[in-house]
Amino acid sequence: MDSLFQQFPIVFQSLNVGFLQTLKLFAVTLLGAIPLGLIISFGSMSKFKPLSAVVRVLVWIIRGTPLMLQLLIIFYFPGLVFGKQLWGGGETGRFIASAVAFIINYACYFSEIYRGGIQGVPHGQQEAGQVLGLSKSQIFFRITLLQMIKRIVPPMSNEIITLVKDTSLARIIALQEVIWAGQAFMKGSQGISGAIWPLFFTGVYYLLFSGVLTLLFGWVEKKLSYFRV
Amino acid sequence: MTVLEVKNINKSFGRNHVLRGIDFTLEKGQVLSIIGSSGSGKTTLLRCLNSLEFADEGKIIVNGETIFDAAVNKRPSDSELRAKRLHFGLVFQNFNLFPQYSVLDNLTLAPKLLDKGTKEEIEKDALELLDSVGLLDKKDNYPCELSGGQQQRVAIARALAMKPEILCFDEPTSALDPELTGEVLKVIRSLADKHMTMIIVTHEMNFAHDVSDKIIFMDGGVIAEQGGPEILEQPKSERLQAFLTSF
Numbered sequence: 001m002d003s004l005f006q007q008f009p010i011v012f013q014s015l016n017v018g019f020l021q022t023l024k025l026f027a028v029t030l031l032g033a034i035p036l037g038l039i040i041s042f043g044s045m046s047k048f049k050p051l052s053a054v055v056r057v058l059v060w061i062i063r064g065t066p067l068m069l070q071l072l073i074i075f076y077f078p079g080l081v082f083g084k085q086l087w088g089g090g091e092t093g094r095f096i097a098s099a100v101a102f103i104i105n106y107a108c109y110f111s112e113i114y115r116g117g118i119q120g121v122p123h124g125q126q127e128a129g130q131v132l133g134l135s136k137s138q139i140f141f142r143i144t145l146l147q148m149i150k151r152i153v154p155p156m157s158n159e160i161i162t163l164v165k166d167t168s169l170a171r172i173i174a175l176q177e178v179i180w181a182g183q184a185f186m187k188g189s190q191g192i193s194g195a196i197w198p199l200f201f202t203g204v205y206y207l208l209f210s211g212v213l214t215l216l217f218g219w220v221e222k223k224l225s226y227f228r229v
Numbered sequence: 230m231t232v233l234e235v236k237n238i239n240k241s242f243g244r245n246h247v248l249r250g251i252d253f254t255l256e257k258g259q260v261l262s263i264i265g266s267s268g269s270g271k272t273t274l275l276r277c278l279n280s281l282e283f284a285d286e287g288k289i290i291v292n293g294e295t296i297f298d299a300a301v302n303k304r305p306s307d308s309e310l311r312a313k314r315l316h317f318g319l320v321f322q323n324f325n326l327f328p329q330y331s332v333l334d335n336l337t338l339a340p341k342l343l344d345k346g347t348k349e350e351i352e353k354d355a356l357e358l359l360d361s362v363g364l365l366d367k368k369d370n371y372p373c374e375l376s377g378g379q380q381q382r383v384a385i386a387r388a389l390a391m392k393p394e395i396l397c398f399d400e401p402t403s404a405l406d407p408e409l410t411g412e413v414l415k416v417i418r419s420l421a422d423k424h425m426t427m428i429i430v431t432h433e434m435n436f437a438h439d440v441s442d443k444i445i446f447m448d449g450g451v452i453a454e455q456g457g458p459e460i461l462e463q464p465k466s467e468r469l470q471a472f473l474t475s476f
Binding site for chain 1: 280281289307308311312314315318319321323325326327328329336339340343371372373387388391424
């Protein structure tokens with residue numbers, strides 16, 4: 001099959017399937033990492049020193065080593081060391097292992113952003129709430145939270161757009177995401193081989209998706225621009 | 230009628246002994262100004278009154294009720310603390326308005342959350358307060374759209390919305406450009422005319438002289454001199470004399 005017009009529908013369908021896996025990993029990572037990051041940030045700010053020390057070392061290790069290495073370790077370690085396939089075989093197992101690695105990695109990055117956001121709200125805001133007789137939870141939910149969210153939207157959007165592209169790292173444990181799908185046509189798949197353009201074409205998916213996210217975050221920032229912190 | 234009695238307040242931060250045995254009383258409807266150089270403990274004293282800090286020694290009595298006693302070891306619960314704080318209002322040096330709320334919502338947030346009346350009553354009160362500080366037309370603006378002087382007037386109205394018995398000011402004009410201090414001082418003066426009980430930490434000597442019933446001069450964590458406004462004209466202590474010549 002030599003004609004691009006003949007190749008396109010086959011490639012397009014295959015890349016869509018791959019991109020769906022990319023999207024799934026993206027969504028699951030966010031769903032897990034956003035709340036886990038909050039827990040980690042509270043841990044790192046804890047007044048109980050041993051806890052904050054342990055959490056900070058964990059964050060240092062995760063942020064200080066490549067995500068690709070973490071993926072490999074999380075995927076292969078249980079099988080090689082304990083002789084047990086913790087993740088199960090096949091695509092599902094690879095997906096779960098990828099999701100675990102991504103959630104831990106991104107939660108650590110998010111936790112530092114949250115910490116900056118929480119500590120960035122001036123202490124005077126809390127004191128103003130206290131002298132008006134508000135409770136701690138009223139102060140957090142009615143005063144501090146939105147100011148914190150406004151502060152963290154730009155760095156979070158940065159991380160989340162990075163996540164879109166980082167999902168391709170799961171290729172290293174053969175997760176069948178969009179780059180894997182594109183690369184298949186170089187080696188040969190569905191009667192197409194030696195074609196490089198499908199791999200290049202995967203870039204369009206990333207561009208469109210990060211474009212949508214950029215617009216979305218721009219909209220959120222605009223929504224919160226009515227006040228200054 | 231004595232509304233506030235402060236007895237032998239001592240407070241240290243680490244090895245820094247900031248307040249060394251502060252005693253004074255305040256009558257209902259009186260205005261007390263606290264003057265003194267930076268680091269003399271004025272702000273710490275206000276923060277102790279508002280339960281933002283806790284003294285190591287001493288008692289605070291409001292209307293005969295002991296709201297703080299360092300000799301009682303038990304830490305007050307969050308809800309007890311909140312009830313005690315409501316005797317006082319505090320206007321901060323740098324306003325601390327809530328940036329995400331409109332001017333009106335800044336005033337009504339706490340009364341609504343603490344069920345201080347129906348929504349209509351609370352809003353009616355808030356609008357009257359805004360009118361009294363001359364900012365009724367700004368009710369829908371956000372703090373970032375106001376000048377410093379306007380923000381401070383909103384902050385005063387916000388503190389008044391909780392109907393405190395004693396309103397405290399922590400250097401209310403120190404963060405303002407000189408041309409904006411006048412509008413804030415005018416509001417405080419009008420409150421004095423309505424016999425609001427107030428404690429004002431200030432560096433505005435002329436204002437303190439004109440508006441106060443009582444003046445406390447603090448130096449090195451002690452009350453070095455206190456009396457009526459006349460002590461600013463004829464200071465008895467050398468330290469107050471030296472302090473006043475610096476203005």
